Amino acid sequence: MGLVIKSGHLIDPANGVDGQKDLFIDDNGFVIGVGKAPPGFKAKKTIDARGKIVCPGLVDLRARLREPGLEHKATIESEVHAAVTAGITTLCCPPDTHPVIDTPAMAQMIQSRAWRFELTFIHPLGALTQDLEGKRLTDMEALDEAGCVGFTNALAPITDTLVMRRAMEYAATLDLTVFLHSEDPWLRNGGCMHEGEIGTRLGLPGIPEAAETVGVARDLALVEQTGCRAHFCGLSSARAVVMVAEARKNGLPVSADVTAHHLHLTEYDVGDFNTLCHVRPPLRGTHDRKGLRKALKTGVISAICSDHQPHEPDAKLAPFAQSEPGISGLETLLPLTLKLVDEKLLTLNEAVALLTHKPAEIIGVDTGHLGIGATADVCIFDPEARWVLTEDNIVSRGHNTPFLGREFRGRVTHTLIGGKTVFEL
Numbered sequence: 001m002g003l004v005i006k007s008g009h010l011i012d013p014a015n016g017v018d019g020q021k022d023l024f025i026d027d028n029g030f031v032i033g034v035g036k037a038p039p040g041f042k043a044k045k046t047i048d049a050r051g052k053i054v055c056p057g058l059v060d061l062r063a064r065l066r067e068p069g070l071e072h073k074a075t076i077e078s079e080v081h082a083a084v085t086a087g088i089t090t091l092c093c094p095p096d097t098h099p100v101i102d103t104p105a106m107a108q109m110i111q112s113r114a115w116r117f118e119l120t121f122i123h124p125l126g127a128l129t130q131d132l133e134g135k136r137l138t139d140m141e142a143l144d145e146a147g148c149v150g151f152t153n154a155l156a157p158i159t160d161t162l163v164m165r166r167a168m169e170y171a172a173t174l175d176l177t178v179f180l181h182s183e184d185p186w187l188r189n190g191g192c193m194h195e196g197e198i199g200t201r202l203g204l205p206g207i208p209e210a211a212e213t214v215g216v217a218r219d220l221a222l223v224e225q226t227g228c229r230a231h232f233c234g235l236s237s238a239r240a241v242v243m244v245a246e247a248r249k250n251g252l253p254v255s256a257d258v259t260a261h262h263l264h265l266t267e268y269d270v271g272d273f274n275t276l277c278h279v280r281p282p283l284r285g286t287h288d289r290k291g292l293r294k295a296l297k298t299g300v301i302s303a304i305c306s307d308h309q310p311h312e313p314d315a316k317l318a319p320f321a322q323s324e325p326g327i328s329g330l331e332t333l334l335p336l337t338l339k340l341v342d343e344k345l346l347t348l349n350e351a352v353a354l355l356t357h358k359p360a361e362i363i364g365v366d367t368g369h370l371g372i373g374a375t376a377d378v379c380i381f382d383p384e385a386r387w388v389l390t391e392d393n394i395v396s397r398g399h400n401t402p403f404l405g406r407e408f409r410g411r412v413t414h415t416l417i418g419g420k421t422v423f424e425l
Contacts, residue, residue, distance in 0.1 A: 002026040002041065003419055008049025008380065010034070011349055012056060014357035014369035018349050023054060025376040029419030034372065047414060047421075049380050055352045056368045057089025057377035057415065059359040061257055062233060063308035063330060065122070066397075067113070069098025074310040074397040076113050076122070079330065082396035083120040084423040086331045087379030087412040088306075090360070090367050091120055095127040096154040102127035102138045104146035111147055119422050121377075123149040123363060125179060128167045132156040137167055141174055149363040150231065152179035155280060159185060161218065168228035177229045177362070182215030182240070183281065192321045194282040198267040204320060207282050209237045216240045220247050223254060231362055232256040234307055236281035238291020245300040255362055257303040258292050260336040261327055261402070265289075269402060275316040275323040276402040279307075293345055296354065303359035306333040310398020328398035332389065334381065335408035342409065348383070380414040387411050 005023040012018075017034065024033030024041055032038050063083070066074040083091060093110060095101035101110060107124045114122040126148035130136045133156070140151055151171060158164045171178045188211045193199045195206025216232065220243060223230045235241055235256050244256050261279065266286050270277045277283055295301040309326025316323050337355055340346045346354070360368030367377055388407050391399050415423040 002032070002043060003045045003047065004037070004043040005047045005049050005054055005378065005380065008052050008054035010054045010370070011352045012370045013349055013353035014056070015371045017370075023370065023378070025419040029376050031370050031372055031374045031376050034370065047380070051384070052380050052382050052413060053348070054378060054380050056356040056370050057379050057417065058087045058334060058355045059368050060088050060091040060308070060330070060333060061303055061305040061359045061362065062094060063091045063306055064096070064310070065093055066310060067097070073312050073315070077117055078397045079308070079310065080114060080117050080119040080122070082330045084415045084417070085395045085412060087334055087381060087415050088120055088330060089377040089379070089415065089417050090365065091122060092149065092363060093122050093124050094152060094154045095125050096132060096156065100127050100131050101125070101148070102130050102132070104142045107143055107146040107148050119417065121417070123147065123365060125149065126151045128153045128178065129158060129163065134158040134160060134163060137163070137170060140170055140176060144174060144176060149365060150177040150179045152181065152233070155181050157183060157185040161222070164219070165222050165226060168222050168226040168230070172226050172228040175229070177231055177364070179231045179233050180219050181233050182212060182219045184211045184214040187211035187214060192278060192282070193270055194267045194284045196267050196285055198270055202270070202273060202320070209239060209284065209288070212237050212240050212281060213243065216243050220252065220254070223247070223252050227253070229253040234259050234262070234281055235292065235301065236262055236284050236288060238288045241291050241295040241300055245295065245298070248300065256295075256301045257305050257359070258296070258301050259307040260304050260329060260333050263289065263292055263296070263304070263340065264336055265402065273320045274402065275318070275320050276327070276400055278316075278320055278323050278325045279327055280325040293340075296340070297345060302354070303362060304333070304337050304354045305359070306330050308396070310396050311400045313399070316400050326400065328394070328396050328401045330396055331394060332401065332403050332408070334412065335410050338383065338410040339408070376416055376419040378414070378416040379412060381410055381412045383410050385409070385411040
Protein backbone atom coordinates (compact mmCIF):
# COMPACT_ATOMS: atom_id res chain seq x y z
CA MET A 1 0.00 0.00 0.00
CA GLY A 2 1.27 3.52 -0.72
CA LEU A 3 1.14 6.54 -2.97
CA VAL A 4 1.51 6.85 -6.73
CA ILE A 5 2.18 10.10 -8.57
CA LYS A 6 0.76 9.37 -12.00
CA SER A 7 1.29 10.68 -15.51
CA GLY A 8 3.73 13.44 -14.59
CA HIS A 9 6.89 14.45 -16.44
CA LEU A 10 9.53 13.15 -14.03
CA ILE A 11 12.84 15.05 -14.02
CA ASP A 12 15.52 13.53 -11.81
CA PRO A 13 18.89 14.76 -13.12
CA ALA A 14 20.90 12.76 -10.58
CA ASN A 15 19.56 9.53 -12.05
CA GLY A 16 19.30 10.61 -15.68
CA VAL A 17 15.51 10.51 -15.72
CA ASP A 18 13.65 12.98 -17.95
CA GLY A 19 10.29 11.78 -19.28
CA GLN A 20 6.77 10.78 -18.41
CA LYS A 21 6.98 8.21 -15.62
CA ASP A 22 4.87 7.28 -12.62
CA LEU A 23 6.50 7.50 -9.19
CA PHE A 24 5.65 4.88 -6.54
CA ILE A 25 6.12 5.62 -2.84
CA ASP A 26 5.61 3.23 0.09
CA ASP A 27 3.95 3.92 3.42
CA ASN A 28 7.31 4.62 5.02
CA GLY A 29 7.96 7.51 2.67
CA PHE A 30 10.54 5.93 0.35
CA VAL A 31 10.58 5.63 -3.42
CA ILE A 32 9.98 1.99 -4.36
CA GLY A 33 9.29 2.28 -8.07
CA VAL A 34 10.02 4.59 -10.99
CA GLY A 35 8.00 4.06 -14.16
CA LYS A 36 6.87 0.60 -13.12
CA ALA A 37 4.98 -0.49 -10.03
CA PRO A 38 6.80 -3.00 -7.81
CA PRO A 39 5.15 -6.45 -7.44
CA GLY A 40 2.11 -6.41 -5.20
CA PHE A 41 1.92 -2.63 -5.03
CA LYS A 42 -1.54 -1.17 -4.44
CA ALA A 43 -2.04 2.58 -4.28
CA LYS A 44 -3.85 3.90 -1.25
CA LYS A 45 -3.65 7.41 -2.70
CA THR A 46 -3.03 8.81 -6.19
CA ILE A 47 -1.81 12.25 -7.23
CA ASP A 48 -2.65 13.08 -10.84
CA ALA A 49 0.37 14.99 -12.18
CA ARG A 50 -0.78 15.12 -15.79
CA GLY A 51 0.71 18.21 -17.46
CA LYS A 52 2.99 18.84 -14.50
CA ILE A 53 6.68 18.43 -13.70
CA VAL A 54 7.59 16.00 -10.92
CA CYS A 55 11.09 16.50 -9.50
CA PRO A 56 13.03 16.08 -6.26
CA GLY A 57 12.26 18.59 -3.53
CA LEU A 58 14.33 21.74 -3.90
CA VAL A 59 17.49 22.27 -1.82
CA ASP A 60 18.26 25.86 -0.78
CA LEU A 61 21.82 26.48 0.41
CA ARG A 62 21.11 29.72 2.25
CA ALA A 63 17.99 30.98 4.00
CA ARG A 64 17.82 33.03 7.16
CA LEU A 65 14.83 32.11 9.31
CA ARG A 66 15.44 34.88 11.88
CA GLU A 67 14.87 32.57 14.84
CA PRO A 68 16.26 32.76 17.45
CA GLY A 69 16.81 36.42 18.14
CA LEU A 70 14.91 38.28 15.41
CA GLU A 71 11.41 36.84 15.70
CA HIS A 72 9.92 40.26 14.89
CA LYS A 73 11.12 39.64 11.33
CA ALA A 74 10.15 35.96 10.95
CA THR A 75 10.15 32.62 12.74
CA ILE A 76 11.11 29.07 11.86
CA GLU A 77 7.41 28.20 11.73
CA SER A 78 6.49 30.99 9.33
CA GLU A 79 9.42 30.37 7.00
CA VAL A 80 9.18 26.59 6.75
CA HIS A 81 5.56 27.05 5.74
CA ALA A 82 6.74 29.49 3.06
CA ALA A 83 9.42 27.03 1.96
CA VAL A 84 7.05 24.14 1.32
CA THR A 85 4.73 26.34 -0.74
CA ALA A 86 7.82 27.01 -2.88
CA GLY A 87 8.71 23.31 -3.24
CA ILE A 88 11.75 23.61 -0.94
CA THR A 89 12.17 20.50 1.20
CA THR A 90 15.72 21.09 2.47
CA LEU A 91 17.47 24.32 3.40
CA CYS A 92 20.60 25.53 5.17
CA CYS A 93 20.42 28.07 7.96
CA PRO A 94 23.51 30.33 8.38
CA PRO A 95 24.92 30.73 11.90
CA ASP A 96 24.31 34.48 12.32
CA THR A 97 21.34 33.99 14.63
CA HIS A 98 21.17 35.48 18.14
CA PRO A 99 22.80 33.66 19.85
CA VAL A 100 25.18 32.44 17.17
CA ILE A 101 25.22 28.77 16.11
CA ASP A 102 28.67 28.18 17.59
CA THR A 103 27.86 25.39 20.05
CA PRO A 104 26.32 21.92 19.64
CA ALA A 105 23.42 23.00 21.84
CA MET A 106 22.49 25.80 19.43
CA ALA A 107 22.76 23.52 16.39
CA GLN A 108 20.53 20.93 18.02
CA MET A 109 18.03 23.56 19.15
CA ILE A 110 17.56 24.84 15.59
CA GLN A 111 16.94 21.32 14.33
CA SER A 112 14.61 20.32 17.17
CA ARG A 113 12.46 23.42 16.62
CA ALA A 114 12.22 22.63 12.92
CA TRP A 115 11.32 18.97 13.57
CA ARG A 116 8.24 20.06 15.52
CA PHE A 117 6.59 21.30 12.33
CA GLU A 118 7.49 18.24 10.19
CA LEU A 119 7.96 20.46 7.16
CA THR A 120 11.14 21.59 5.43
CA PHE A 121 14.25 19.91 6.84
CA ILE A 122 16.73 22.46 8.20
CA HIS A 123 20.48 21.84 8.18
CA PRO A 124 22.40 24.39 10.26
CA LEU A 125 25.73 25.82 9.19
CA GLY A 126 28.10 26.14 12.14
CA ALA A 127 30.14 29.24 12.91
CA LEU A 128 33.83 29.17 12.00
CA THR A 129 34.75 31.43 14.92
CA GLN A 130 33.18 31.93 18.32
CA ASP A 131 30.40 34.52 18.25
CA LEU A 132 31.49 35.22 14.62
CA GLU A 133 34.15 37.57 16.01
CA GLY A 134 36.90 36.21 13.76
CA LYS A 135 39.26 35.47 16.66
CA ARG A 136 38.87 32.04 18.26
CA LEU A 137 37.87 28.91 16.36
CA THR A 138 34.77 26.97 17.29
CA ASP A 139 34.76 23.26 18.11
CA MET A 140 33.97 22.20 14.56
CA GLU A 141 34.17 18.50 15.34
CA ALA A 142 31.47 18.80 18.00
CA LEU A 143 29.33 20.99 15.74
CA ASP A 144 29.70 18.45 12.93
CA GLU A 145 28.49 15.69 15.25
CA ALA A 146 25.56 17.93 16.23
CA GLY A 147 24.36 18.08 12.63
CA CYS A 148 26.10 21.07 11.03
CA VAL A 149 26.71 20.43 7.32
CA GLY A 150 29.33 23.14 6.83
CA PHE A 151 31.06 26.06 8.52
CA THR A 152 31.02 29.76 7.79
CA ASN A 153 31.51 33.15 9.38
CA ALA A 154 28.48 34.33 7.38
CA LEU A 155 28.81 38.01 6.50
CA ALA A 156 31.17 38.77 9.39
CA PRO A 157 34.68 39.01 7.91
CA ILE A 158 37.65 37.13 9.32
CA THR A 159 40.18 39.91 8.84
CA ASP A 160 43.07 37.98 10.42
CA THR A 161 44.34 35.80 7.58
CA LEU A 162 46.15 33.50 10.02
CA VAL A 163 42.86 32.76 11.80
CA MET A 164 41.28 31.91 8.44
CA ARG A 165 44.21 29.65 7.61
CA ARG A 166 43.87 27.80 10.93
CA ALA A 167 40.11 27.44 10.40
CA MET A 168 40.68 25.92 6.98
CA GLU A 169 43.36 23.59 8.31
CA TYR A 170 41.01 22.42 11.07
CA ALA A 171 38.19 21.87 8.55
CA ALA A 172 40.51 20.03 6.14
CA THR A 173 41.63 17.68 8.91
CA LEU A 174 38.01 16.65 9.49
CA ASP A 175 37.03 16.75 5.78
CA LEU A 176 34.51 19.52 6.41
CA THR A 177 33.35 22.18 3.95
CA VAL A 178 33.97 25.86 4.61
CA PHE A 179 31.39 28.28 3.17
CA LEU A 180 33.00 31.58 2.23
CA HIS A 181 31.48 35.04 1.78
CA SER A 182 34.63 36.47 0.27
CA GLU A 183 34.92 40.22 0.64
CA ASP A 184 37.70 42.59 1.66
CA PRO A 185 36.12 44.71 4.45
CA TRP A 186 38.61 47.53 3.95
CA LEU A 187 37.69 47.90 0.28
CA ARG A 188 34.01 47.56 1.08
CA ASN A 189 34.48 50.50 3.46
CA GLY A 190 30.85 50.88 4.46
CA GLY A 191 29.56 50.88 0.89
CA CYS A 192 25.96 49.95 0.18
CA MET A 193 25.76 49.40 -3.59
CA HIS A 194 27.96 48.60 -6.57
CA GLU A 195 30.62 51.20 -7.28
CA GLY A 196 29.52 52.24 -10.74
CA GLU A 197 27.46 54.60 -12.81
CA ILE A 198 24.24 54.37 -10.81
CA GLY A 199 25.86 54.61 -7.38
CA THR A 200 27.81 57.68 -8.51
CA ARG A 201 24.65 59.36 -9.85
CA LEU A 202 22.78 58.64 -6.61
CA GLY A 203 25.68 59.74 -4.43
CA LEU A 204 25.75 56.42 -2.57
CA PRO A 205 29.00 54.94 -1.19
CA GLY A 206 30.09 52.16 -3.51
CA ILE A 207 31.48 48.65 -3.10
CA PRO A 208 34.03 48.04 -5.85
CA GLU A 209 34.30 44.74 -7.68
CA ALA A 210 37.80 44.50 -6.20
CA ALA A 211 36.30 44.03 -2.72
CA GLU A 212 35.04 40.64 -3.90
CA THR A 213 37.96 39.65 -6.12
CA VAL A 214 40.57 40.48 -3.47
CA GLY A 215 38.62 38.41 -0.94
CA VAL A 216 38.29 35.52 -3.39
CA ALA A 217 42.01 35.69 -4.22
CA ARG A 218 42.99 35.48 -0.55
CA ASP A 219 40.65 32.59 0.13
CA LEU A 220 41.77 30.66 -2.96
CA ALA A 221 45.38 31.02 -1.88
CA LEU A 222 44.48 29.57 1.52
CA VAL A 223 42.49 26.73 -0.06
CA GLU A 224 45.55 25.84 -2.11
CA GLN A 225 47.74 26.04 1.00
CA THR A 226 45.49 23.96 3.26
CA GLY A 227 43.67 21.59 0.88
CA CYS A 228 40.39 22.62 2.48
CA ARG A 229 37.14 21.97 0.61
CA ALA A 230 35.54 25.39 0.11
CA HIS A 231 32.27 26.73 -1.24
CA PHE A 232 32.01 30.35 -2.39
CA CYS A 233 28.63 31.83 -1.48
CA GLY A 234 26.74 34.36 -3.56
CA LEU A 235 29.35 35.43 -6.10
CA SER A 236 28.34 38.68 -7.76
CA SER A 237 31.11 39.63 -10.21
CA ALA A 238 32.21 38.17 -13.52
CA ARG A 239 35.88 38.44 -12.52
CA ALA A 240 35.39 36.39 -9.34
CA VAL A 241 33.70 33.66 -11.36
CA VAL A 242 36.68 33.50 -13.72
CA MET A 243 39.01 33.13 -10.72
CA VAL A 244 36.96 30.24 -9.34
CA ALA A 245 36.84 28.61 -12.77
CA GLU A 246 40.63 28.76 -13.02
CA ALA A 247 40.99 27.29 -9.53
CA ARG A 248 38.68 24.40 -10.41
CA LYS A 249 40.64 23.82 -13.60
CA ASN A 250 43.78 23.56 -11.47
CA GLY A 251 42.17 20.92 -9.29
CA LEU A 252 41.28 22.92 -6.19
CA PRO A 253 38.28 21.49 -4.27
CA VAL A 254 36.04 24.54 -4.65
CA SER A 255 32.44 25.16 -5.70
CA ALA A 256 30.23 28.23 -5.92
CA ASP A 257 26.63 29.38 -5.88
CA VAL A 258 24.73 32.44 -7.01
CA THR A 259 21.52 33.99 -5.74
CA ALA A 260 18.47 33.95 -7.98
CA HIS A 261 18.13 37.72 -7.84
CA HIS A 262 21.70 38.36 -9.02
CA LEU A 263 20.83 36.46 -12.21
CA HIS A 264 18.02 38.88 -13.06
CA LEU A 265 18.70 42.26 -11.44
CA THR A 266 21.52 44.79 -11.89
CA GLU A 267 22.56 48.11 -10.39
CA TYR A 268 20.05 49.78 -12.72
CA ASP A 269 17.18 48.21 -10.76
CA VAL A 270 18.12 50.34 -7.76
CA GLY A 271 16.59 53.16 -9.81
CA ASP A 272 15.82 56.04 -7.49
CA PHE A 273 16.92 54.57 -4.17
CA ASN A 274 14.76 51.41 -4.26
CA THR A 275 15.71 49.86 -0.92
CA LEU A 276 14.13 46.55 -1.95
CA CYS A 277 17.20 46.20 -4.20
CA HIS A 278 19.61 46.80 -1.32
CA VAL A 279 21.39 43.46 -1.03
CA ARG A 280 24.78 42.15 -0.02
CA PRO A 281 26.80 41.53 -2.11
CA PRO A 282 25.37 44.37 -4.18
CA LEU A 283 23.65 44.09 -7.52
CA ARG A 284 26.37 44.76 -10.06
CA GLY A 285 26.52 45.71 -13.74
CA THR A 286 25.09 43.96 -16.78
CA HIS A 287 28.57 42.62 -17.61
CA ASP A 288 28.68 40.87 -14.24
CA ARG A 289 25.19 39.43 -14.65
CA LYS A 290 26.22 38.08 -18.02
CA GLY A 291 29.32 36.50 -16.45
CA LEU A 292 27.25 34.83 -13.73
CA ARG A 293 24.84 33.41 -16.28
CA LYS A 294 27.69 32.07 -18.39
CA ALA A 295 29.16 30.39 -15.30
CA LEU A 296 25.85 28.60 -14.72
CA LYS A 297 25.88 27.23 -18.23
CA THR A 298 29.52 26.08 -18.03
CA GLY A 299 29.12 24.46 -14.60
CA VAL A 300 31.47 26.77 -12.68
CA ILE A 301 28.48 27.76 -10.53
CA SER A 302 26.73 24.61 -9.40
CA ALA A 303 23.77 25.90 -7.39
CA ILE A 304 21.19 28.68 -7.31
CA CYS A 305 19.99 29.72 -3.87
CA SER A 306 17.42 32.16 -2.48
CA ASP A 307 19.64 33.88 0.12
CA HIS A 308 16.31 34.44 1.85
CA GLN A 309 16.40 37.37 4.30
CA PRO A 310 12.93 38.34 5.52
CA HIS A 311 12.54 41.81 7.07
CA GLU A 312 9.79 43.74 8.79
CA PRO A 313 8.49 46.71 6.71
CA ASP A 314 10.38 49.33 8.73
CA ALA A 315 13.73 47.78 7.80
CA LYS A 316 13.32 49.00 4.21
CA LEU A 317 11.81 52.41 4.99
CA ALA A 318 15.08 54.07 5.99
CA PRO A 319 17.28 55.95 3.47
CA PHE A 320 19.02 53.49 1.14
CA ALA A 321 22.38 53.40 2.96
CA GLN A 322 20.69 52.92 6.35
CA SER A 323 18.16 50.32 5.21
CA GLU A 324 18.81 46.66 5.98
CA PRO A 325 20.09 44.56 3.05
CA GLY A 326 18.35 41.42 1.88
CA ILE A 327 15.48 40.02 -0.16
CA SER A 328 12.69 37.64 0.85
CA GLY A 329 13.48 35.00 -1.72
CA LEU A 330 12.03 31.57 -0.90
CA GLU A 331 8.91 31.92 -3.01
CA THR A 332 10.70 33.30 -6.06
CA LEU A 333 13.55 30.75 -6.14
CA LEU A 334 11.83 28.31 -8.52
CA PRO A 335 10.06 30.84 -10.78
CA LEU A 336 13.20 32.95 -11.22
CA THR A 337 15.14 29.82 -12.16
CA LEU A 338 12.41 28.75 -14.59
CA LYS A 339 12.66 32.20 -16.16
CA LEU A 340 16.21 31.24 -17.21
CA VAL A 341 14.65 28.29 -19.06
CA ASP A 342 12.20 30.61 -20.80
CA GLU A 343 15.16 32.79 -21.82
CA LYS A 344 16.88 29.72 -23.33
CA LEU A 345 19.89 30.00 -21.00
CA LEU A 346 19.23 26.60 -19.38
CA THR A 347 17.29 23.48 -20.23
CA LEU A 348 14.63 22.46 -17.74
CA ASN A 349 16.80 19.49 -16.73
CA GLU A 350 19.77 21.78 -16.05
CA ALA A 351 17.60 24.17 -14.05
CA VAL A 352 16.23 21.38 -11.85
CA ALA A 353 19.76 20.05 -11.26
CA LEU A 354 20.89 23.46 -9.98
CA LEU A 355 18.10 23.38 -7.40
CA THR A 356 18.25 19.73 -6.32
CA HIS A 357 21.08 17.22 -6.41
CA LYS A 358 23.90 19.70 -7.10
CA PRO A 359 23.34 21.79 -3.93
CA ALA A 360 22.70 18.54 -2.02
CA GLU A 361 26.14 17.30 -3.07
CA ILE A 362 27.74 20.51 -1.81
CA ILE A 363 26.41 19.94 1.72
CA GLY A 364 26.90 16.17 1.55
CA VAL A 365 23.28 15.29 2.24
CA ASP A 366 21.51 12.32 0.63
CA THR A 367 18.63 14.21 -0.92
CA GLY A 368 17.82 15.95 -4.19
CA HIS A 369 17.16 12.71 -6.10
CA LEU A 370 14.35 10.18 -6.52
CA GLY A 371 16.08 6.89 -7.14
CA ILE A 372 14.83 3.60 -5.69
CA GLY A 373 15.23 3.74 -1.92
CA ALA A 374 15.44 7.53 -1.78
CA THR A 375 13.37 9.51 0.71
CA ALA A 376 10.33 10.76 -1.18
CA ASP A 377 10.91 14.51 -0.92
CA VAL A 378 9.06 15.67 -4.03
CA CYS A 379 8.14 18.93 -5.72
CA ILE A 380 5.35 18.99 -8.31
CA PHE A 381 4.84 22.16 -10.32
CA ASP A 382 2.79 23.33 -13.25
CA PRO A 383 5.28 24.80 -15.74
CA GLU A 384 2.57 26.67 -17.64
CA ALA A 385 0.71 28.24 -14.70
CA ARG A 386 0.96 32.02 -14.71
CA TRP A 387 0.65 33.98 -11.49
CA VAL A 388 1.52 37.38 -10.05
CA LEU A 389 3.51 37.82 -6.83
CA THR A 390 1.54 40.03 -4.45
CA GLU A 391 1.70 40.80 -0.75
CA ASP A 392 -1.49 38.78 -0.34
CA ASN A 393 0.02 35.55 -1.68
CA ILE A 394 3.44 35.74 -0.03
CA VAL A 395 3.49 33.19 2.79
CA SER A 396 6.79 34.34 4.30
CA ARG A 397 6.59 36.98 7.02
CA GLY A 398 9.02 39.01 4.93
CA HIS A 399 7.43 40.90 2.03
CA ASN A 400 10.66 42.68 1.10
CA THR A 401 11.07 41.69 -2.52
CA PRO A 402 11.61 43.80 -5.64
CA PHE A 403 9.58 41.25 -7.60
CA LEU A 404 6.20 42.32 -6.18
CA GLY A 405 3.76 42.75 -9.05
CA ARG A 406 5.82 40.59 -11.44
CA GLU A 407 4.13 37.85 -13.41
CA PHE A 408 5.84 34.46 -13.25
CA ARG A 409 5.35 31.23 -15.16
CA GLY A 410 5.57 27.98 -13.20
CA ARG A 411 3.90 27.35 -9.85
CA VAL A 412 4.25 24.63 -7.24
CA THR A 413 1.09 22.57 -6.82
CA HIS A 414 2.28 19.87 -4.40
CA THR A 415 5.18 19.39 -1.99
CA LEU A 416 5.84 16.03 -0.35
CA ILE A 417 8.27 15.35 2.46
CA GLY A 418 8.95 11.73 3.30
CA GLY A 419 6.00 10.76 1.10
CA LYS A 420 3.63 12.97 3.08
CA THR A 421 1.85 15.80 1.28
CA VAL A 422 2.72 18.96 3.24
CA PHE A 423 1.46 21.46 0.67
CA GLU A 424 -1.24 21.28 -1.99
CA LEU A 425 -2.36 24.28 -4.00
